[in-house]
Amino acid sequence: MARLQLQGVVKRYGGNAVVQGVDLTVEDGELVALLGPSGCGKTTTLRIVAGFTEPSAGTVRLGDRDITHIPPYARDTGMVFQSYALFPHLNVAQNVGFGLEMRGVNRAERDQRVKQALSLVQLGHLAQRLPRELSGGQQQRVALARALVIKPLAFLLDEPLSNLDAKLRIEVRLQMRALQQRLGLTTLMVTHDQEEALTMADRLVVMDQGRVRQIGTPQELYEHPVDAFVAGFIGRCNLLAGKMEGTGQFRSRSGALLPVGGTRFVAPGPLTFALRPERVRVAPASGTYPGSSERHVSARLTAITYLGSLTEYHADLDGASLLAIGPTPGTQDILRRLSPGDEVFLCWDDDAIRLLPGE
Amino acid sequence: MILLKAIGRLTLLLPAKLSGLAMPLWISVVYTLMLAPVVILAVISVFDQQIVSFPPEGWTWRWYLNAWDHPEFATGLLISLQVAVLSTLIGVPLGTAAALALVRSKLLGKSFFNYLLLGPLVVPGVVAGAALYLAYVRWENLLDMDITATLGGLVAGHTLLAMPWTVRLVVASLEGMDRSAEEAAVNLGARPWTVFRRVTLPMMRSGVIAAMLFAFIQSFENLDLSLLLVGPGSSTLPVAMLSYLEFRIDPTLAAVATVQVVVIGVLMVVTDRFVKLSRIV
Numbered sequence: 001m002a003r004l005q006l007q008g009v010v011k012r013y014g015g016n017a018v019v020q021g022v023d024l025t026v027e028d029g030e031l032v033a034l035l036g037p038s039g040c041g042k043t044t045t046l047r048i049v050a051g052f053t054e055p056s057a058g059t060v061r062l063g064d065r066d067i068t069h070i071p072p073y074a075r076d077t078g079m080v081f082q083s084y085a086l087f088p089h090l091n092v093a094q095n096v097g098f099g100l101e102m103r104g105v106n107r108a109e110r111d112q113r114v115k116q117a118l119s120l121v122q123l124g125h126l127a128q129r130l131p132r133e134l135s136g137g138q139q140q141r142v143a144l145a146r147a148l149v150i151k152p153l154a155f156l157l158d159e160p161l162s163n164l165d166a167k168l169r170i171e172v173r174l175q176m177r178a179l180q181q182r183l184g185l186t187t188l189m190v191t192h193d194q195e196e197a198l199t200m201a202d203r204l205v206v207m208d209q210g211r212v213r214q215i216g217t218p219q220e221l222y223e224h225p226v227d228a229f230v231a232g233f234i235g236r237c238n239l240l241a242g243k244m245e246g247t248g249q250f251r252s253r254s255g256a257l258l259p260v261g262g263t264r265f266v267a268p269g270p271l272t273f274a275l276r277p278e279r280v281r282v283a284p285a286s287g288t289y290p291g292s293s294e295r296h297v298s299a300r301l302t303a304i305t306y307l308g309s310l311t312e313y314h315a316d317l318d319g320a321s322l323l324a325i326g327p328t329p330g331t332q333d334i335l336r337r338l339s340p341g342d343e344v345f346l347c348w349d350d351d352a353i354r355l356l357p358g359e
Numbered sequence: 360m361i362l363l364k365a366i367g368r369l370t371l372l373l374p375a376k377l378s379g380l381a382m383p384l385w386i387s388v389v390y391t392l393m394l395a396p397v398v399i400l401a402v403i404s405v406f407d408q409q410i411v412s413f414p415p416e417g418w419t420w421r422w423y424l425n426a427w428d429h430p431e432f433a434t435g436l437l438i439s440l441q442v443a444v445l446s447t448l449i450g451v452p453l454g455t456a457a458a459l460a461l462v463r464s465k466l467l468g469k470s471f472f473n474y475l476l477l478g479p480l481v482v483p484g485v486v487a488g489a490a491l492y493l494a495y496v497r498w499e500n501l502l503d504m505d506i507t508a509t510l511g512g513l514v515a516g517h518t519l520l521a522m523p524w525t526v527r528l529v530v531a532s533l534e535g536m537d538r539s540a541e542e543a544a545v546n547l548g549a550r551p552w553t554v555f556r557r558v559t560l561p562m563m564r565s566g567v568i569a570a571m572l573f574a575f576i577q578s579f580e581n582l583d584l585s586l587l588l589v590g591p592g593s594s595t596l597p598v599a600m601l602s603y604l605e606f607r608i609d610p611t612l613a614a615v616a617t618v619q620v621v622v623i624g625v626l627m628v629v630t631d632r633f634v635k636l637s638r639i640v
Contacts, residue, residue: 052545072542072545077546078547083537085542085543086540102553146547147547
């Protein structure tokens with residue numbers, strides 16, 4: 001395994017730049033996820049690393065080699081495709097052995113390594129099957145084994161779980177993560193599923209319109225987003241555009257006034273008030289007064305959504321809608337009696353609020 | 360296989376509300392219409408009388424023996440087989456290459472080439488045959504070598520017949536192909552030619568095999584294009600049958616045609632063992 005490094009990578013199609021200067025590093029043994037809405041350039045970036053797409057500018061380094069202009073078949077990357085891309089006419093063992101065959105590995109060693117790789121993904125018993133005789137999850141594991149067996153310098157995953165059903169996806173991503181950590185695979189993964197990215201990656205790269213918005217650990221991105229786009233993209237977030245009014249007050253564009261606490265440094269110009277819904281506490285206006293350390297506003301409930309272990313409260317504050325998520329209250333809890341239309345207090349701590357530049 | 364598919368298409372023309380017995384009835388009508396010529400042919404070939412009339416006066420194999428006694432049928436069959444095999448072996452690879460270029464390359468004017476390659480399907484066989492004949496004569500004078508009435512000239516003409524089918528069938532199988540399998544092969548270290556040989560070609564195998572079947576049948580049963588291109592004593596089977604018909608009418612032709620049908624039938628059954636024809640055609 002090796003370190004993967006992209007510097008100033010640009011891809012233009014005609015006058016249209018789909019990747020506009022991406023810098024990122026995947027450390028040896030690290031799993032980095034490229035995350036973003038469709039069309040943000042994440043897949044193009046991955047294909048540039050694999051060599052299927054020639055960058056218009058910039059360099060790609062893998063280990064101590066500059067691979068920017070090396071053809072894809074000589075790059076030593078192992079890619080797992082969204083559609084798995086198994087060879088339909090070859091059986092499982094032949095699929096997995098293909099890369100070794102291309103490397104001129106002799107028959108005996110090949111068989112040995114194929115067997116090893118298949119047992120790694122627990123498919124040793126299906127070696128003679130054709131891909132179409134396997135379930136989606138099994139095909140995905142064959143694709144994994146096929147990419148692993150060549151001992152690539154970097155492991156590239158293109159939406160590897162998107163074709164699996166929800167339950168299997170959770171299982172497989174845990175297995176893949178365990179395997180990646182055990183083997184110390186330098187991995188670059190593309191996904192549009194933030195939950196997948198949060199649970200699997202050491203670091204995330206949030207991309208939008210061909211640019212990197214933020215790189216960081218899941219915690220950093222969730223708790224310290226640099227802008228409203230990242231805040232909105234990673235997890236759910238109450239985002240209100242507006243500006244500061246005096247000290248400690250934020251005026252949303254719809255006119256709602258929100259307390260944000262003491263003095264804090266904020267960039268000049270338009271701002272976005274960001275508050276995670278799980279940091280908002282709902283208290284009945286008629287019940288106990290909010291704790292003194294908390295800021296609070298009074299708002300009107302518009303909807304209550306029961307999600308089993310959690311309950312969502314949608315509230316309206318002078319035209320600004322706010323979402324609060326909390327554990328579903330017990331049967332004796334006073335919150336249980338709330339219904340849409342009720343007046344409530346929404347409370348939060350100062351440190352829950354982020355004022356982000358831009359809108 | 361092919362028959363079933365065609366019938367399936369026909370049944371789409373059915374009024375929507377056919378119920379009860381109507382559906383099986385309709386299906387048997389369609390089947391009868393399609394199979395009747397073949398069945399009647401086979402039956403007539405064993406009628407024991409010169410002029411075909413019904414009911415037959417008796418049954419006999421003598422028309423088959425009679426056909427065997429006319430050497431032009433046996434040599435015609437051999438030449439037809441030869442021409443069909445050769446034009447398939449030349450036309451299908453050419454057509455496949457053309458299909459690859461049409462689907463994969465960034466060639467300018469692709470649709471022009473696409474129509475050009477379908478041309479032989481549009482031009483009536485007699486016209487194409489005549490045009491080829493005239494061209495051959497001119498080339499003969501230019502190059503000082505025989506082209507008309509040679510096997511080569513005939514094979515070249517039949518190769519044209521193979522092109523449109525091959526292009527259509529292979530283009531269809533290429534367009535339905537998941538290209539990421541080829542990218543996976545590249546990613547695993549395969550160079551372009553290896554990718555083509557080990558992944559692309561096997562994945563479009565069914566289209567190519569179907570194209571070979573069609574090219575063979577097209578050539579084997581072709582009459583109009585061949586008429587002007589065959590030489591004396593080296594007629595293809597359909598041309599030999601036509602010349603026989605000019606002088607005599609008896610069930611010998613039915614016997615020969617039955618043999619022709621059997622050859623194609625066997626070929627289709629054998630092909631179907633390798634590729635399920637119902638899935639591609």
